[in-house]
Amino acid sequence: MHVDFDYFFAQVEERENPKIENKAVVVCVYSGRGNDAGAVSTANYKARQYGVKSGIPIAFAKSRLKDVEAVFLPVNHRLYDEVSDNIMNILRKYADEFEQVGVDEAFLDITANVDEDLEKAKKLAVVIKEEILRKEKITCSIGIGPNKLVAKIAAGRQKPNGLTVVSPADVRGFLAPLSVREIVGIGRKTEGQLKNLGIQTIGQLAAFNLDQLINTFGKNLGMYFHDAAFGIDESPVKQRDQAESISRIVTLKENTRDLALMNKEIDELAEDIHSRIMEQGLSFKSVSITVIMEDLAIVSRSKTFQSPIEGLETLKKTAKDLLEQLLKEETEHLVRRIGVKISNFIMEKGQTKLSDF
DNA sequence: GTATGCTTTCGGC
DNA sequence: TTACGGCCGAAAGCATAC
Numbered sequence: 001m002h003v004d005f006d007y008f009f010a011q012v013e014e015r016e017n018p019k020i021e022n023k024a025v026v027v028c029v030y031s032g033r034g035n036d037a038g039a040v041s042t043a044n045y046k047a048r049q050y051g052v053k054s055g056i057p058i059a060f061a062k063s064r065l066k067d068v069e070a071v072f073l074p075v076n077h078r079l080y081d082e083v084s085d086n087i088m089n090i091l092r093k094y095a096d097e098f099e100q101v102g103v104d105e106a107f108l109d110i111t112a113n114v115d116e117d118l119e120k121a122k123k124l125a126v127v128i129k130e131e132i133l134r135k136e137k138i139t140c141s142i143g144i145g146p147n148k149l150v151a152k153i154a155a156g157r158q159k160p161n162g163l164t165v166v167s168p169a170d171v172r173g174f175l176a177p178l179s180v181r182e183i184v185g186i187g188r189k190t191e192g193q194l195k196n197l198g199i200q201t202i203g204q205l206a207a208f209n210l211d212q213l214i215n216t217f218g219k220n221l222g223m224y225f226h227d228a229a230f231g232i233d234e235s236p237v238k239q240r241d242q243a244e245s246i247s248r249i250v251t252l253k254e255n256t257r258d259l260a261l262m263n264k265e266i267d268e269l270a271e272d273i274h275s276r277i278m279e280q281g282l283s284f285k286s287v288s289i290t291v292i293m294e295d296l297a298i299v300s301r302s303k304t305f306q307s308p309i310e311g312l313e314t315l316k317k318t319a320k321d322l323l324e325q326l327l328k329e330e331t332e333h334l335v336r337r338i339g340v341k342i343s344n345f346i347m348e349k350g351q352t353k354l355s356d357f
Numbered sequence: 358g359t360a361t362g363c364t365t366t367c368g369g370c
Numbered sequence: 371t372t373a374c375g376g377c378c379g380a381a382a383g384c385a386t387a388c
Contacts, residue, residue: 189383
C-alpha cells in the first residue's frame with residue numbers, strides 16, 4: 001500500500017484556518033530579498049486550476065491569481081512536521097513493515113495484516129483514511145497493489161482523496177496505457193531513449209524484446225525495465241531510519257562573487273548541519289557544495305574522504321575549498337544562492353547499527 | 358561487456 | 371512582460387574494476 005497526503009502543506013493550512021479552504025491557498029518560501037521574491041512550495045487544487053504549482057515564482061503565482069480570492073502563506077515546517085509525525089504513527093500501526101518516504105508519503109506492507117485478501121486491504125485503506133481524517137483532519141490518496149511499484153503508480157491515479165486498488169490479475173491492463181515515465185527509474189533521458197525505440201507506454205515496453213532492451217541499457221537496467229513493465233517488483237518495504245544526506249541552502253542578500261562574504265555563509269550553514277549530525281552521533285565521509293548562479297544555473301562540487309570526517313573545522317574548510325575551486329572554473333556569473341551538504345554517513349564507535357549502511 | 362562507486366545534475370513537492 | 375526556495379532522493383554520466 002502506498003499513501004500520499006494530498007497537497008500536504010496547503011491542506012494543513014486549510015485545516016488550521018477553515019475559512020480559507022474555498023480560496024486558492026498558496027504556501028510560499030520567501031527568499032528574504034523583499035517583495036514577493038521566492039517560490040511556491042505547494043498550492044491547493046483551487047490554485048492549481050490557475051496553473052499555480054510547486055516551484056513557480058511567487059510573483060508569477062500572484063499575477064495568475066489576481067482575479068481570484070487567494071491566500072499566500074509562508075511555509076511553517078514545524079507545523080507540517082508535527083502533523084506528518086502524527087499521521088505516520090497512525091499508518092505504522094497497520095503495517096507489517098513500514099517505509100516513510102519524505103514528509104508526505106509512505107509504503108505499508110500489509111500482506112500479513114490482511115491475509116493477502118484484496119477486499120480486506122481495501123477495507124483497511126478506508127479505515128486508515130477515516131482515522132487520519134478524524135484525528136488529523138487530513139485527506140490522502142491511497143494505492144494498493146501487489147508491490148511498491150504498482151501501489152505507488154496506483155496512488156497517483158486518483159487524487160485528491162483517492163483509493164485505487166489493482167489486483168494481480170489487473171496489473172498488466174492497468175499499466176499498459178500509462179507512460180513509461182510512471183516507472184521509478186525512468187527519467188527524461190531514459191524516456192527519450194525508449195521513444196527512439198518506439199516505446200512510450202508501459203504496454204509497448206512490455207511487448208519489447210528483452211535482449212534488445214539489454215543491448216541498449218545493459219543487463220541490470222534492461223531486466224529492471226522489462227520486469228517493471230509487467231508490474232514485477234520485489235523490492236522490500238524497508239524501514240528507513242537515517243536520511244542519506246543532510247543539506248542547507250540559502251539565498252544571498254545580493255548576487256555576488258565576494259569569497260569572504262560567501263565563506264561567512266558557509267560557516268553558518270556548516271555549523272547548523274554539524275550540530276544536527278552531532279545530535280545523532282554520526283560522522284560522514286562526503287561534503288558537497290551547491291552554487292546557484294544569477295542565471296539560475298546550478299553547479300555543484302563534492303569531495304569524498306576515505307575515512308569519516310570528525311570536526312566542524314574540516315567541514316568548513318572542505319566546503320570553502322570546493323567553493324573556491326568552483327569559482328575558478330565558473331568565472332562568468334555572479335552567485336545567487338549557496339548550499340552545503342554532507343552524506344555518506346558512518347556510525348560512531350559504540351553504536352550498534354545503521355540500517356542500509 | 359557489465360558491475361560498482363563516485364560526481365554532478367535533475368526533478369518532485 | 372517578467373517574475374525564481376529549500377530540501378531530499380533519483381537519474382545520469384563517467385572512471386575504474388572485474
